[in-house]
Structures are given as C-alpha cells and as structure tokens.
Amino acid sequence: MEHFRDPKMNALVVRPLVERLYNPDDISVVYCLLANRVSFLREQSKEVHQSVNQARAILCELLASRVLRRFHEDNPGPQGLLLLSHILVEGFDPFQGAPSHMERPANRPQWPGSGDTSGSERKVTALELAIVSESKFFISSAACQRAVDAVHNGQIIYTPLSFMDFLPDHYKRRPISLYDPRTAPLLNHHRLIVPRNRNLIELVHFVILLVLYVMTMISRHSEVNMWEFAFCIYTFGWLLEKMAAIIEHGWAVHAQNLWAFLDITFASIFGAYFILRIYDFLLDQLHSGYGLPILCIAAPVMLTRVAFNLLPNNLVFISVHAMMKDFTVLTFLATWCFTGFLLALQWLVSASNDGNEEFSWYVVGKWMLWIWFGLDGEGIEESVRFHIILGPALMIAFAFLGNTLFLTILIAMLTNTFSKIVADETAEIQFRRAVLTFEGVKSDSIFAYPPPFNILALMVLLPLKLVTTARIFHIVNVALIRTLNMPTLLLISFVERRRLWMQSRRASGKRSKWQFTSLSPHNDVQAVFKSIPPTEISDIIDQLDPLGEVPILEDDLMPTMAGDNPQSKLRRWRMLQREGHRRTDDTGAWSSSSSIKNE
Incomplete structure (x- = not known):
C-alpha cells in the first residue's frame, strides 16, 4: 500500500486511473473495484503470478478509497451522506449490465414462503465486499466511516439484503433514506434493527442467558430444576437467532465478529450437554449423569463472551x-x-x-x-x-x-x-466497528422477536404466511412485534426524541441554569473552537496559505487531509478565485503604470 501512495506512483498511476474511473453519475465503480479485489485475492492463492495479483488487489482497494473520497468531496451535506450510503449499502447484481447470452448461475433455493423473486438474493453491497476482502484501508477512510457512523447511529435507514430469511416480511421494503424522528411513529419497530440499538439488545439477551445459566448451575442438585428447563428453552431461541445471523450474511461476514468463535464453542457445548441430558433422562440418572458436567465447562466461554461484548474496541x-x-x-x-x-x-x-x-x-x-x-x-x-x-x-x-x-x-x-x-x-478498530454495523442491520423478522418468542413466531407465523396474503401477514407480524417489544420501543423513542430536543435547545442557545457538565475551568477553551470565526478572519487565514505556492506533487501528499474535511474543495475553490483576482489586479496595475510611463 505504501508503494502505491508514493508521490511518483500517485502522480503516474493512481491519479490518472482515478480521473478515468470517477464518474459522478455512476455509483457502481466502487463496487466493481472491490469485486475485482475479491477476485484478485482468490487468485493470489495460486503460486503463478501471486505477487502480481496481490499488487492488483491493493491497487483496487486504493482506487476504491480515492473514488469514494471524490464522491465525498463533491457532495457535502446530508444529500452527500445519502449518496455515500447508496454507494456502500445498495446492492448490485454482479451480472448487471452483462449481455443476455452470458451464462448465469441458477437461482438459489429459497426458504418456504419467502416470495422474493426480484433476484435480490444475488445482489451484494460494496461494504460487504470490503468486509469479506478485509479492505481495512478502504473502511478506515473518512468517507466510508462517515456512512458507517450514520448507519450505526440510525441516521441512515434501509432494508438490507439477505441471502435467506427464516421469517421473511418484504411487503414494504424501505429504500435508503435519512431518518427523521419527528415524522416517525411512536412505536417504530424498524428501530430494533439499528446497529447501535441492536448491539445493546443482543447484549441484554446474552446477559439473560448468562443469568439463567448461573441459576441452573446453582440449583443443579435440586429435585425439580425449573431453572434448567427455562435455560434450555431460552438457549434454543438464542441459538436460532445466531443461526439466522449466520445465514443472513454468510459465515465469511459473521466470522469477522469478535465473539463468533465463542458462540460456536458454546453451541457445541450446549449440543453435547443436551444430547447427554436426554441420555441421562432415559436411564433415570439425572443427578449423577453426564450432562451437567459437560455444561460446567461453558462458564469460561460465557464470561469471556461478556467481556468481548462490553469492550468490542479493545486492542487485546x-x-x-x-x-x-x-x-x-x-x-x-x-x-x-x-x-x-x-x-x-x-x-x-x-x-x-x-x-x-x-x-x-x-x-x-x-x-x-x-x-x-x-x-x-x-x-x-x-x-x-x-x-x-x-x-x-x-x-x-x-x-x-x-x-x-x-x-x-x-x-x-x-x-x-x-x-x-x-x-x-485505528484501522483494525474501525474495521471491527464496520462489521458490527453491517451485521447489525437485520432483514429477517425473526430478529424482532426476543428469545424464546422467536421459536413460537417461527412455528406460528411461517405456516400463516403460506396461507395468507403478504399484506395480512405484514399487519399481523408488525402488530405482534410492537406488542412484544413495546417497552423497548417506548424507551428508544424517548431517548431519540430527548436527544433531538437537546440538540434543538443547543441550536437555539437555550441552556438550563444548572448543568453539571458546565462545572469545568476548560469550557471556554472548548467553546472558542466551536464558534464560527468572522468572514474577515477566514479570509486572512486563507491568504496565509496561497494555493499557487504549493507544488502539485506536494499537494498529492495530503489526500487524507482533504478527504477528512468536506469543505476542502470549497476552500480550494475560494483560494483559486482569490489567486485569480490577485493576479488580475496585479496585471491591471502593471498595465496602468506602463501606459503612464509610455505617455
């Protein structure tokens, strides 16, 4: 990567390719570059031309980040954020635009009742390709992180693509759009799949599983262990949720999750425990059988999993x-x-x-x-x-x-x-955060039902979908989701509206008389940098750094700085305009003095 970022390579190879590939009207260029990177990485495993394919893969990642940065610079504001989201999370068919005579793979088998014949299961997003190919430089770029943060916080909402859904409900597929809490309903069940909310909900689900596990082990010598029965039922619902997560985005994406190997380990331990527990029940030796000793070894896995959840950005x-x-x-x-x-x-x-x-x-x-x-x-x-x-x-x-x-x-x-x-x-942390964000947006309705209600939903609603219309199934499904998650939805709605209210108060300048956070001697230092400087001060700052004195190759050494600032292109245009006026004034003054001398 550092070889291609060299000033000479940047001027001779990278910049001409970016100028040739960048098209403001074509948002699929980034997807195509990342798809080529995936192909080159697969061919890299062959011994023939291994170094060449590796260099091509690195170049594709660098070009994708540069093209995305151009979109980021040319489209500031909320609409630019929406455009970046379309580039990263909108699905593209790999055979889109191909001639009709080209051979395409057969349609994948669909889950009963899916009813999705639009071919969306073929489509793949650019962000998914970046995760699969581990394009950490691309994901850590300012443009990509801006879109990832917006999706993670719920500012960008959309219905994601999925390989297969256990409980599909695509009657109303939401396009990629900006979320406005003022126009959203009070019980907005779509907020359950916002990655920030989804991560907290999954953490609560696992904490409940851990509590049931601890109570099961504490009361393992009792005659009637109702805690063990509740633990088994809840664990089956939790495993159903994890299985749906693996199937929705594939194992290649799910394996990038930090605690994926811990979930697989716990699932293996629970499977062995459950089989041996049935064997103990058939032999009437529940208290001295083989099942409970197997379940004991799940303790280090579950406690470690909680630590991974609480500190997902920890370097260790x-x-x-x-x-x-x-x-x-x-x-x-x-x-x-x-x-x-x-x-x-x-x-x-x-x-x-x-x-x-x-x-x-x-x-x-x-x-x-x-x-x-x-x-x-x-x-x-x-x-x-x-x-x-x-x-x-x-x-x-x-x-x-x-x-x-x-x-x-x-x-x-x-x-x-x-x-x-x-x-x-930094790139590693941002890559893991992008994985959590992409995997946190769910398409399957099964995720809206907390364990163990997801088992009942699968047993009841899936047969219902086969005998009813899509509209009736959607109405019943949404009603059940809002009923089961009413406390959670009310809490999410209250927090989002309160955050919006606090932002409006800050914008209007209204502050409460008592604020604990204002009790700091350094508030003025922070406030002076948040205030907008006057126009004459901005002009003086721009005059201190004239663009005409900066060489071309030196300007190429600072692509990241320009990409981090959405207003860099506007500032550069102002500097060019000022340089042009300055040269015009100097030329006019020289012409006037020359004419006076001639006279």
Whole structure:
C-alpha cells in the first residue's frame, strides 16, 4: 500500500486511473473495484503470478478509497451522506449490465414462503465486499466511516439484503433514506434493527442467558430444576437467532465478529450437554449423569463472551480474535504430528517385546503431553522400554519438535500478528466497528422477536404466511412485534426524541441554569473552537496559505487531509478565485503604470 501512495506512483498511476474511473453519475465503480479485489485475492492463492495479483488487489482497494473520497468531496451535506450510503449499502447484481447470452448461475433455493423473486438474493453491497476482502484501508477512510457512523447511529435507514430469511416480511421494503424522528411513529419497530440499538439488545439477551445459566448451575442438585428447563428453552431461541445471523450474511461476514468463535464453542457445548441430558433422562440418572458436567465447562466461554461484548474496541480482544486462526491451524498441525509419534511408539513396543509388555494409549499419550508442555520428563526415562535405541530417539525428537520448535514458531507467528494489529490500531478498530454495523442491520423478522418468542413466531407465523396474503401477514407480524417489544420501543423513542430536543435547545442557545457538565475551568477553551470565526478572519487565514505556492506533487501528499474535511474543495475553490483576482489586479496595475510611463 505504501508503494502505491508514493508521490511518483500517485502522480503516474493512481491519479490518472482515478480521473478515468470517477464518474459522478455512476455509483457502481466502487463496487466493481472491490469485486475485482475479491477476485484478485482468490487468485493470489495460486503460486503463478501471486505477487502480481496481490499488487492488483491493493491497487483496487486504493482506487476504491480515492473514488469514494471524490464522491465525498463533491457532495457535502446530508444529500452527500445519502449518496455515500447508496454507494456502500445498495446492492448490485454482479451480472448487471452483462449481455443476455452470458451464462448465469441458477437461482438459489429459497426458504418456504419467502416470495422474493426480484433476484435480490444475488445482489451484494460494496461494504460487504470490503468486509469479506478485509479492505481495512478502504473502511478506515473518512468517507466510508462517515456512512458507517450514520448507519450505526440510525441516521441512515434501509432494508438490507439477505441471502435467506427464516421469517421473511418484504411487503414494504424501505429504500435508503435519512431518518427523521419527528415524522416517525411512536412505536417504530424498524428501530430494533439499528446497529447501535441492536448491539445493546443482543447484549441484554446474552446477559439473560448468562443469568439463567448461573441459576441452573446453582440449583443443579435440586429435585425439580425449573431453572434448567427455562435455560434450555431460552438457549434454543438464542441459538436460532445466531443461526439466522449466520445465514443472513454468510459465515465469511459473521466470522469477522469478535465473539463468533465463542458462540460456536458454546453451541457445541450446549449440543453435547443436551444430547447427554436426554441420555441421562432415559436411564433415570439425572443427578449423577453426564450432562451437567459437560455444561460446567461453558462458564469460561460465557464470561469471556461478556467481556468481548462490553469492550468490542479493545486492542487485546481484537488481537485474540486475529491470533485464534493462526493458533488453531498450528495446533492442528502439531496434534497431527503428535498422533504420528504416538502410533510409532505403540507399534515399536509391540514389535520389540512380542506383546509381552504393552503400554496403554493413555499412558503414552500422557508422557508425550507432559513433554510437549515441558512439565515432566518421565516419558524420556521410560522410552528405553519401547526400544533401547529407537525409543529414546523418538522421544527426544518429539521433545525438540513439539516443545522447542513448535513453541518458537507459535510465539513468532502470534508476535507478528500482534505487531501488525498494533501498527494499524485505528484501522483494525474501525474495521471491527464496520462489521458490527453491517451485521447489525437485520432483514429477517425473526430478529424482532426476543428469545424464546422467536421459536413460537417461527412455528406460528411461517405456516400463516403460506396461507395468507403478504399484506395480512405484514399487519399481523408488525402488530405482534410492537406488542412484544413495546417497552423497548417506548424507551428508544424517548431517548431519540430527548436527544433531538437537546440538540434543538443547543441550536437555539437555550441552556438550563444548572448543568453539571458546565462545572469545568476548560469550557471556554472548548467553546472558542466551536464558534464560527468572522468572514474577515477566514479570509486572512486563507491568504496565509496561497494555493499557487504549493507544488502539485506536494499537494498529492495530503489526500487524507482533504478527504477528512468536506469543505476542502470549497476552500480550494475560494483560494483559486482569490489567486485569480490577485493576479488580475496585479496585471491591471502593471498595465496602468506602463501606459503612464509610455505617455
């Protein structure tokens, strides 16, 4: 990336491509560039032309960010924000504009009752492609962050695209638009899918799940454990919600979530617990069975998950999520080699002693595991009982490979991953926030029903959708959603209207007599920078930095600064106008003096 941002490369390659690709009337250019980046990254896995494809992918990301910045500069204000949102979250069909004779893939199988034949399941958004391709430079740009913040706060509202819905209700599909609380209804069920509200709601759902889990474990020795029954029912509803989230945007997007691997771990533990609990019930051994001990090991997963939810922007948790992939792959390879040494030792003792002395798999595995972690060397001492020469050789080779080499490689890989994250901390945090924002906007109606009511909604409303019209189903669905979520909707409406009221009071200059936040000796320092300077002061500031004295290549070194300020283009135009008037006045004065001298 730094190579393409060099001034010479910027002037010779990047800027001409941006000028050629940028079209104010075509908002699909950013999507096309990111789609090409995804394609180049997939081709990068091949050994042939690997570096070339990697360079092309980086160039596509840089061009996409520059083109988006041009849209950002040319369209300030609320309408510009709306245009950026159309560029990032409006869906595009990859085959859109292709000739009719081109072969297209067959339609994907749809969920019963979806009734969506518009082909929206084919469409993909530019923001989704940026997340899948991990375009962190593009997402961390000022233009992209402006749109992401607006979607996250609910300023931009829209009906997202989805791969498949469990409980589809697309009778009224909302276009991308600006949200106005003054014209919104009091019980606006669409505010349940605003990412900021959705993250808080999901946190409350998980806290309820954690409370039920703790109460289940506390009362696990009682005769009738109603807490366990409530925990199982609620967990099934919570898992249904997570399954719908994975299916809606795909695993590639959901896996970018910080706590995705924790959810999968908890789902696996609960599945094993539930199967063993049914087995205990059939054998009439509920108090001394196998299910509850399995459920005990979910405690570290659930408490860690709460910490991830409370601190999603913490660098440590972001690093843990990034390092889990490397750690899992390397541990799998080490375990595979571990199994090879275990088989070799078992077959070696059988061949050497003719079956007179055998060691169990458990004993040999324990010796090797202790050597792997550097805890005990008993396995090396006992290795002569396998074979006088080959036994110690295998054990010592395993100690070198498993303990010394494996740990060295593991520490080096994790350190490299952590250093990369720390070097670009801001981009990592903004990327994770974009993932939460994109995944927080839900299309499926199943998310509007809190667990375990989503199970009842799926059992009742899905058959109802098959026998009624789309309008009747929409009316029934909205009525049930507003009834079940009435306290939440009233609270959201109150908070949004109060925030709007506070903003209007600040704009009108009305302040209450007592404000705790005003009790600070530094308020005047903050207020002076928020006030708008007079016009003559702005003109003096502009004259201190004339545009004509700035070289072209030096101006190219500051694209980020111009992109961060939406008024940069307006200021540059004013400076050009001032430079033009100044040169005209100087020319006129020189012409007048020359004519006087000639006379």
